[in-house]
Amino acid sequence: xxxxxxxxxxxxxxxxxxxxxxxxxxxxxxxxxxxxxxxxxxxxxxxxxxxxxxxxxxxxxxxxxxxxxxxxxxxxxxxxxxxxxxxxxxxxxxxxxxxxxxxxxxxxxxxxxxxxxxxxxxxxxxxxxxxxxxxxxxxxxxxxxxxxxxxxxxxxxxxxxxxxxxxxxxxxxxxxxxxxxxxxxxxxxxxxxxxxxxxxxxxxxxxxxxxxxxxxxxxxxxxxxxxxxxxxxxxxxxxxxxxxxxxxxxxxxxxxxxxxxxxxxxxxxxxxxxxxxxxxxxxxxxxxxxxxxxxxxxxxxxxxxxxxxxxxxxxxxxxxxxxxxxxxxxxxxxxxxxxxxxxxxxxxxxxxxxxxxxxxxxxxxxxxxx
Numbered sequence: 001x002x003x004x005x006x007x008x009x010x011x012x013x014x015x016x017x018x019x020x021x022x023x024x025x026x027x028x029x030x031x032x033x034x035x036x037x038x039x040x041x042x043x044x045x046x047x048x049x050x051x052x053x054x055x056x057x058x059x060x061x062x063x064x065x066x067x068x069x070x071x072x073x074x075x076x077x078x079x080x081x082x083x084x085x086x087x088x089x090x091x092x093x094x095x096x097x098x099x100x101x102x103x104x105x106x107x108x109x110x111x112x113x114x115x116x117x118x119x120x121x122x123x124x125x126x127x128x129x130x131x132x133x134x135x136x137x138x139x140x141x142x143x144x145x146x147x148x149x150x151x152x153x154x155x156x157x158x159x160x161x162x163x164x165x166x167x168x169x170x171x172x173x174x175x176x177x178x179x180x181x182x183x184x185x186x187x188x189x190x191x192x193x194x195x196x197x198x199x200x201x202x203x204x205x206x207x208x209x210x211x212x213x214x215x216x217x218x219x220x221x222x223x224x225x226x227x228x229x230x231x232x233x234x235x236x237x238x239x240x241x242x243x244x245x246x247x248x249x250x251x252x253x254x255x256x257x258x259x260x261x262x263x264x265x266x267x268x269x270x271x272x273x274x275x276x277x278x279x280x281x282x283x284x285x286x287x288x289x290x291x292x293x294x295x296x297x298x299x300x301x302x303x304x305x306x307x308x309x310x311x312x313x314x315x316x317x318x319x320x321x322x323x324x325x326x327x328x329x330x331x332x333x334x335x336x337x338x339x340x341x342x343x344x345x346x347x348x349x350x351x352x353x354x355x356x357x358x359x360x361x362x363x364x365x366x367x368x369x370x
Contacts, residue, residue: 003187003188004029004177004188004189004190005028005029005030005031005161005187005188005189005190006023006028006029006030006189006190006191007020007023007028007029007030007031007189007190007191007192007193007345008030008031008032008033008178008180008187008189008191008192008193009023009030009031009032009033009193009195010033010168010180010192010193010194010195010196010203011032011033011034011041011193011194011195011196011197011199011325012032012033012034012037012038012039012040012148012151012162012164013038013039013041013042013043013044013147013195013197013325013334014039014043014147014151014330014331014334014335014338015043015195015324015325015330015334015337015338015341016032016193016195016196016324016325016338017032017038017039017151017154017155017338018334018335018336018337018338018339018342019193019195019324019338019339019341019342019345020032020155020158020160020193020338020342021154021155021158021160021338021339021342022338022339022341022342022343022346023342023345023346024158024159024160025158025342026342026343026346026348027346028191028345028346030158030159030160030161031160031161031162031163031187031189032155032160032161032162032163033163033166033168033180033182033187034162034163034164034165034166035165035166035167035168035196035199036164036165037148037164037165038147038148038149038151038152038155038162038164039144039147039148039149039151040148041197041198041199041300041301042197042198042218042300042301042302042303042330042331043144043147043148043331043334044144044145044147044148044300045144045220045298045299045300046144046218046220046254046300046302046331047141047144047220047242047244047252047253047254048078048141048142048143048144048244048252048331049141049233049235049242049244049254049331049332050067050070050079050139050140050141050142050233050331050332051084051136051139051140051233051235051242051332052064052067052084052104052109052110052111052136052138052139052332053084053085053086053104053109053111053134053136053139053233053235054086054235054239054242054329055104055109055329055332055333056308056309057100057103057104057106057107057109058107058309059309059327059333060104060107060108060109061107061108061352062333062336062337062352063109063332063333064108064109065333065336065352066332066333066334066335066336066337067138067332069335069336070142070332070335073142073150076146076150077142077143077146077147077150078141078142078143078146079140079141079142080140080141080142080247081137081138081139081140082139082140082141082231082232082233082244083122083135083136083137083138083139083140083231083232083233084135084136084138084139084140084232084233084234084235085114085119085122085123085126085133085134085135085232085233085234085235086133086134086136086234086235086236086237087119087126087130087132087133087234087235087236087237087285088130088131088132088133088236088237089127089129089130089131089236089237089284090131091131093131093132093236093237093238094131094132094237096237096238097113097132097133097134097237098113098132100237101113101134109136110136110137110138111134111135111136112134112135112136113132113133113134113135114133114134114135115133116128116130116131116132116133118135119133119135122135122232123230123231123232123234125229125230125286125287125288126230126234126285126286127284127285127286127287129284132237139232139233140233141233141244141252144331163182163185163187166182166184166185167182167183168180168181168182168203168206169181169182169183170206171192171203171206171207174188176190176320177189177190177191177192177320178190178192178320178321180192190320191320191321191322191345192207192320192321192322193321193322193323193324193341193345194207194315194321194322194323194324194325195323195324195325195338196325197301197302197303197325197326198213198215198263198301198302198303199263200213200303200323200325200326201213202264204315204323204361205364207315207318207321208318208363208364209315209316209317209318209361209362209363209364210361210362210363210364211305211311211323211326211357211360211361211362212360213303213304213305213311213326213360214303214304214305214306215262215263215301215302215303216256216258216301216302216303216304216328217258217259217260217261217268217269217299217300217301218254218256218257218258218259218299218300218301218302219254219256219257219258219259219270219271219274219275219278219297219298219299220252220253220254220297220298220299220300221252221253221254221275221278221279221294221296221297221298222250222251222252222253222294222295222296222297223250223251223253223289223292223293223294223295224250224292224293224294224295225248225249225250226249226250226251226291226292227249228245228249229245229251229286229288229289230243230245230286231245234285234286236255236281236285239255239256240255240256240257240278240281241253241254241255241278241281241282241285242254242255243282243285243286250295251282251289251292253278253279253282254278255278255281255282257274257275257277257278258271258274259271259274259275259299261299261301263301267299268299268300268301269299270297270298270299275297279294302328302330303325303326304326304327304328305326305327305359305360306360307359308327308328309327309355310324310325310326310327310330310333310337310354310355311323311324311325311326311327311355311357311360311361312324312325312337312340312341312354312355312357313341313344313354313355313356313357314344314357315357315361316357316358316361316362316363317363318363322341322344322345323357323361324337324338324341326360327355337354340352340354341354
């Protein structure tokens with residue numbers, strides 16, 4: 001038994017770690033449990049894109065705050081501000097881009113429409129078949145593989161107990177709190193936060209609640225090093241493409257194309273047909289990509305609920321339990337919305353509204369008391 005904590009967080013990604021840090025800064029004794037290693041889930045295998053251009057309008061205020069957190073982290077997470085362009089290749093995509101841009105600008109995003117000629121002057125390697133484009137000076141990226149290392153240092157500095165390779169096997173009601181068990185240890189907590197992403201459903205069931213997030217198996221790939229082809233983060237009006245060329249010359253290619261597998265089976269698998277579609281779209285946008293060889297492709301699990309907005313707040317029917325996650329493209333907003341949930345757990349009023357989990361969570365059975 002590790003002793004009693006004010007809060008146990010299950011899940012060591014960006015959101016869970018940020019919530020743990022906020023709770024600890026408010027005086028709580030916090031433990032964080034991660035079934036693998038910190039940042040090894042969606043937080044560490046995504047493409048690291050920090051693009052306000054591709055965020056939904058309702059999440060824009062959260063994305064702007066989250067982006068600022070990543071910017072302050074700086075070189076420790078490989079932050080680079082490059083600017084970003086989002087492309088449309090036909091009239092239908094152009095209309096979609098105009099509509100979405102208008103909503104995002106109204107929500108505070110520093111995005112503007114630019115002409116194909118201005119785009120060509122900024123990024124001459126892009127295809128001439130662009131009919132409309134946006135530009136955002138603030139877009140950029142970080143190195144997501146540094147996420148776990150960075151948060152481990154922050155968590156240790158905040159006095160938070162970290163337990164990695166600690167898969168939760170049981171949650172029980174214990175007096176006015178909870179007992180959380182792993183194969184090797186148990187933790188007592190007055191408050192509990194579920195921030196376990198694509199693994200939320202089975203962990204929530206231990207708490208006596210039902211939530212069935214959709215799980216995406218997003219594919220990311222990387223090329224060999226090559227000459228500088230473009231500088232900005234490149235996206236597509238449909239959201240089916242992200243491109244960035246790192247300082248070492250490699251190009252990261254993403255866009256949420258789907259692989260195969262399920263969280264219960266371990267790592268997902270790359271699906272060759274969808275990978276090829278992703279690469280074709282990338283080469284259409286930047287024709288000279290065809291001169292580079294693909295080095296590696298991988299997948300990562302991302303959970304979301306049907307409206308694509310987060311589950312962020314108190315678990316209905318289970319006092320002192322909270323949930324955080326299940327939002328599509330949550331990497332940018334993660335540090336900020338984690339902070340908001342940390343404030344909620346501390347009994348403070350978050351400075352922005354949260355997203356009530358009750359819209360997709362139902363009670364199954366009462367949690368047994370030990």
